[in-house]
Amino acid sequence: xxxxxxxxxxxxxxxxxxxxxxxxxxxxxxxxxxxxxxxxxxxxxxxxxxxxxxxxxxxxxxxxxxxxxxxxxxxxxxxxxxxxxxxxxxxxxxxxxxxxxxxxxxxxxxxxxxxxxxxxxxxxxxxxxxxxxxxxxxxxxxxxxxxxxxxxxxxxxxxxxxxxxxxxxxxxxxxxxxxxxxxxxxxxxxxxxxxxxxxxxxxxxxxxxxxxxxxxxxxxxxxxxxxxxxxxxxxxxxxxxxxxxxxxxxxxxxxxxxxxxxxxxxxxxxxxxxxxxxxxxxxxxxxxxxxxxxxxxxxxxxxxxxxxxxxxxxxxxxxxx
Numbered sequence: 506x507x508x509x510x511x512x513x514x515x516x517x518x519x520x521x522x523x524x525x526x527x528x529x530x531x532x533x534x535x536x537x538x539x540x541x542x543x544x545x546x547x548x549x550x551x552x553x554x555x556x557x558x559x560x561x562x563x564x565x566x567x568x569x570x571x572x573x574x575x576x577x578x579x580x581x582x583x584x585x586x587x588x589x590x591x592x593x594x595x596x597x598x599x600x601x602x603x604x605x606x607x608x609x610x611x612x613x614x615x616x617x618x619x620x621x622x623x624x625x626x627x628x629x630x631x632x633x634x635x636x637x638x639x640x641x642x643x644x645x646x647x648x649x650x651x652x653x654x655x656x657x658x659x660x661x662x663x664x665x666x667x668x669x670x671x672x673x674x675x676x677x678x679x680x681x682x683x684x685x686x687x688x689x690x691x692x693x694x695x696x697x698x699x700x701x702x703x704x705x706x707x708x709x710x711x712x713x714x715x716x717x718x719x720x721x722x723x724x725x726x727x728x729x730x731x732x733x734x735x736x737x738x739x740x741x742x743x744x745x746x747x748x749x750x751x752x753x754x755x756x757x758x759x760x761x762x763x764x765x766x767x768x769x770x771x772x773x774x775x776x777x778x779x780x781x782x783x784x785x786x787x788x789x790x791x792x793x794x795x796x797x798x799x800x801x802x803x804x805x806x807x808x809x810x811x812x813x814x815x816x817x818x819x820x821x822x823x824x825x826x
Contacts, residue, residue: 527790528790528791528792528793529781529790529791529792529793530792530793530794531792531793531794531823531824531825532824532825532826533822533823533824534792534794534795534821534822534823534824535821535822535823536796536819536820536821536822537576537577537820537821537822538577538578538579539818539819539820540558540570540578540579540818540820541560541568541570541818542817542818543560543561543562543566543568543817543818544560544561544562544588544802544815544816544817544818545558545559545560545570545802545803545814545815545816545818545819545820546559546560546561546588546589546590546591546604546802546803546814547559547560547589547590547591547592547593547802547803547814548592548803548804548805548812548813548814548820549592549593549594549600549805550805550807550810550812551594551598551807552807552808553575553807553808553809553810554572554573554574554575555571555572555573556571556572556575556576556805556812557569557570557571557572557582557592557594557600557602558570558571558572558579558592558814558820559589559590559591559592559602559604560588560589560814560818561585561587561588561589561604562588563587563588563605564587564588564605565587565588566584566585566586566587566588567584567585567586567587567588567589567604567605567608568581568583568584568585568589569581569582569583569585569589569592569602569610569619570582575810575822576812576820576822579820582617582618582619583610583618583619585604585608586606587604587605587606587608588604588605589602589603589604589605589608590603590604590605590628590629590630590631591603591604591629591630591631591632593632593633593634595634595635595636595637595640596635596636597614597636597637598614598615599611599612599613599614599634599637600612600619601632601634601640602619602632603629603630603631603632603642604628604629605628605629606624606626607623607624607625607626607627607628607629607644608621608623608624608629609621609622609623609624609629609632609642610622623642623654623664625654627644627646627652628644628645628646629642629643629644630643630644630645630673630674630675630676630689631643631675631676631677632677633677633678633679633685634656635679635681635682636682638657638658638659639655639656639657639658639682639699640656640657641653641654641655641656641677641679641685641687641699641700642654642656642677643674643675643676643677643687643689644673644674645670645672645673645674645675645689645690646673647673648672648673648690648712649671649672649673649690650669650673651669651670651671651672651673651674651689651690651692652667652668652669652670652674653667653668653670653674653677653687653700653703654666654667655667655668655699655700655701657699658699665701666701668700668703670689670692672689672690672691672692673689673690674687674688674689674692675688675689675690675712675713675714675715676688676689676713676714676715676716676726677716678716678717678718678724679699679718680718680720680721680722680724680739680740681721682699683697683698683699684696684697684721684739684740685699685700686716686718686724686740687700687703687716688708688713688716688726689712689713690712690713691710691711691712692705692708692713693705693706693707693708693713693726693734693743694706695740695741706740706741706742706743707742707743708734708743709732709734709745709748709749711728711729711730711731711732711749712728712729712730713726713727713728713729713732714727714728714729714759714760714761715727715759715760715761715762716762717762717763717764717770718740719764719765719766719767719770720766720767721739722736722737722738722739723735723736723737723767723785724736724739724740725746725762725764725770725786726743726762727759727760727761727762727772727774728749728759729758729759729760729774730749730750730751730755730756730757730758731747731748731749731750731755731756731757731758731759732745732747732748732749732759733745733746733747733749733759733762733772733786733789734746735785735786746786746787747789757774757778758774758775758776758778759772759773759774759778760773760774760775760800760801760802760803761773761774761801761802761803761804762804763804763805763806763811764806765806767785768782768783768784768785769781769782769783769825770782770785770786771804771806771811772789772804773801773802773803773804773813774800774801775800775801776797776798776799776800777795777796777797777798777799777801778791778801779791779792779795779801779804779813780792781825792823799815799817799819800815800816800817801813801814801815802814802815802816809824809825809826810822810823810824811823811824811825
């Protein structure tokens with residue numbers, strides 16, 4: 506009888522070991538000097554040295570930071586009266602930032618200072634400008650009051666339309682100069698005319714937080730309940746890579762997603778969640794050596810290098826090749 510219990514115990518140990526999810530050790534992963542104490546909401550690097558970060562504290566202050574040494578040191582470019590949510594650069598090097606109080610700013614290529622081009626008292630969540638002639642800002646608050654502001658094509662500071670939607674919109678991306686994609690609380694949308702008209706798409710229920718298209722046809726989106734979706738037809742249809750859930754093991758608090766190409770990608774979230782895929786999202790592996798207590802807010806990769814931001818002002822650097 507004693508041997509029988511020993512055998513059962515051994516089998517249990519082997520089963521537990523076989524069920525444990527493997528981790529991947531990156532060649533380089535380290536925390537950089539902490540630039541601020543408040544949340545960093547978004548990162549964007551134009552090359553491996555020059556990057557910009559946004560963030561702040563709700564109803565208190567916002568900031569725009571910049572680095573010229575790959576994130577080893579940061580300087581404060583602009584202080585604002587409320588939190589900034591997103592930053593991106595178009596293909597010609599012009600920068601765009603948006604956030605609370607309806608603030609939207611831009612910085613021309615080579616310039617040092619950010620200039621306000623829109624104030625309309627909405628909670629802007631994200632923006633995307635493929636060039637200086639057109640772009641979209643999406644907004645919303647408390648899961649409601651979705652808005653999509655369409656700019657251009659005459660000049661990006663001219664607002665053409667504001668379209669209203671019942672649910673909050675949280676992320677937007679252009680897969681080419683005319684095809685736009687937006688998502689938020691239970692909504693996935695696509696536009697063939699740079700945001701003038703939108704089509705709502707069928708998608709599983711989740712609060713979609715981040716979109717990324719590494720190519721015009723292939724794109725990915727993550728939701729805060731753990732859903733991962735992929736498109737291979739330019740956003741006309743989406744299929745489920747991972748089904749999320751409100752609670753239990755399916756629940757994963759994803760915050761941001763980024764792909765270096767159609768195969769290699771990363772998704773980040775709360776409580777040290779940092780996964781990587783090598784096969785276009787079919788399989789994901791947690792990355793080893795990541796602090797479990799950190800809540801990641803964004804991930805960005807360029808030229809074989811990557812950066813993570815967090816809700817307590819920390820920035821991490823990694824390499825995977």
